Amino acid sequence: MPNPTQSDLHINQPLTNVSVAWIPNVKDYVCTQVFPEVPVQKQSDLFWKWSKSDWRRTDVVKRAPGTESAGVGWNYDTDTYFAHVYAVHRDIDDQVRANADSNFRLDSDSTKFITNQLLLKRELDWNAKYFQPNVWDTEYEGVSAGVGAGEFLQWNDAASDPIKDVQGWLIEFRLLTGLTPTKMVIGSEVMRQLKNHPDLIDRIKYTQKGVVTEDLISSLFGIQLLVSYASHTTVPRINGAREQDAAATYSFIADTKSALIVYTPDAPGLLTPAAGYTFIWNGYHAGNSQGIRIKQFRMEHIAADRIEGEMTYDQKVISADAGIFLKTVVA
Numbered sequence: 001m002p003n004p005t006q007s008d009l010h011i012n013q014p015l016t017n018v019s020v021a022w023i024p025n026v027k028d029y030v031c032t033q034v035f036p037e038v039p040v041q042k043q044s045d046l047f048w049k050w051s052k053s054d055w056r057r058t059d060v061v062k063r064a065p066g067t068e069s070a071g072v073g074w075n076y077d078t079d080t081y082f083a084h085v086y087a088v089h090r091d092i093d094d095q096v097r098a099n100a101d102s103n104f105r106l107d108s109d110s111t112k113f114i115t116n117q118l119l120l121k122r123e124l125d126w127n128a129k130y131f132q133p134n135v136w137d138t139e140y141e142g143v144s145a146g147v148g149a150g151e152f153l154q155w156n157d158a159a160s161d162p163i164k165d166v167q168g169w170l171i172e173f174r175l176l177t178g179l180t181p182t183k184m185v186i187g188s189e190v191m192r193q194l195k196n197h198p199d200l201i202d203r204i205k206y207t208q209k210g211v212v213t214e215d216l217i218s219s220l221f222g223i224q225l226l227v228s229y230a231s232h233t234t235v236p237r238i239n240g241a242r243e244q245d246a247a248a249t250y251s252f253i254a255d256t257k258s259a260l261i262v263y264t265p266d267a268p269g270l271l272t273p274a275a276g277y278t279f280i281w282n283g284y285h286a287g288n289s290q291g292i293r294i295k296q297f298r299m300e301h302i303a304a305d306r307i308e309g310e311m312t313y314d315q316k317v318i319s320a321d322a323g324i325f326l327k328t329v330v331a
Contacts, residue, residue: 028229029119030254031126034183035276035315037290038268041283043312044082050271051075052321056178081314083281083291088117089308091299107307111294114309118292122313123230127254129315130276131185131228136260136323138176140169144331156193156330163199166221169261169324177322179263179273184223186329189256191227193330223261228254259326263319275322281312 054074061070090110100106133139142154153160166184173181186194194200195212204216218225235248262275280291291312299306317323 025229026119028231029123030185030226030228030230031123031278031315033226034126034130034185034262035264035278036266036268036274037278037280039280039282040081040083041281043281043284044080046078046080049077049079049318051077052177052273052319079316079318081277081279081316083279083284083312083314085281085284085310085312086118086121087308087310088114089306090114091302091304091306094303094305097305107296107305110307111309114294114307115292118309118311120230120232122311122315123253124232125313126315127228130317130323131254131258131260131325133325133327135317135320136275136325137321138172138324139327140324141327142257142329142331154329154331155190155197158198160197161199162194162197163203163220166223166261170222173261173263173324177263177273179322181223181261181263181322181324183226183264184221184259184261185226185228185254186259187254187256188227188229188252190259190329228252230254257328257330259329261324261326263322273322274318275320276315276317279314279316284312285310 051074059070059072063069090113092106092110097106129135139150141151143151144154144157147153152165155162155165170181173179191214194217197212200212200217200220203220204212207216214225214227230253231250232253233248233250235244238244238247264274264276265272268274268277282291285291285293293310295306295308295310297306297308
């Protein structure tokens, strides 16, 4: 064997400018893009809910000379929120810190990791709260054949008409609420089928790119489109990155074959209808409008620094009649 060998000349060390971390794209989390966030000073409180029908009816009558005008009023109710506090932490042991190479930015890396933990939790809760059947007053179900009441032909069928379906639902929405729905959230499989639907391809074939995109579908549907691509795994943490990754399976958080149409305002306000709100307890987090706080403090009894993250929120269905849920949109 010739001398010197390659291993004599170079000993492998971790690169200081390259590492691999599977950081999700925050844009894939739809929870902050659908419903407005409402900063609140108290963890729980009441808010007013006005009767919808009172605002859709007029009691104005012709006034005879010398008579009083017609009296009107409205009905109202109250609802409540409760902003729970969620927390998670990671400890950086003194021995680990002292022995870490320069490419490990333990504090900033831990902060990013903790923040993503919180955002992933909130996305999971959003889907469990809103992106489900039996939540909204109006539901439609896609079927493969024999379309009946409350049903439509699934969009993976070339004979289906997604544009006509959506535009019909938008008109129905306006009839029932007096509002124009603002956002439509769809699962990843629904998006895949839409991109390959012959009707949509035919509609855009003379555009500049001739490719079905989210923006083009939004313009054809007449509503802002959001696609839920966030995914997760439930594999428990075990020793060994390779072993853990080998055992992990992944799934999209949102039902890939469902969709949701809602009305949501640009910002919360008085006398402002909305399908849902996220109440953020910023009074607990010193005015933090996002309800997230990251703290670093000393844990002397275990000789470590702790990076701790907290998030406060209550995801609330405000008006169940301001949403339309679509089940099994595709087969």
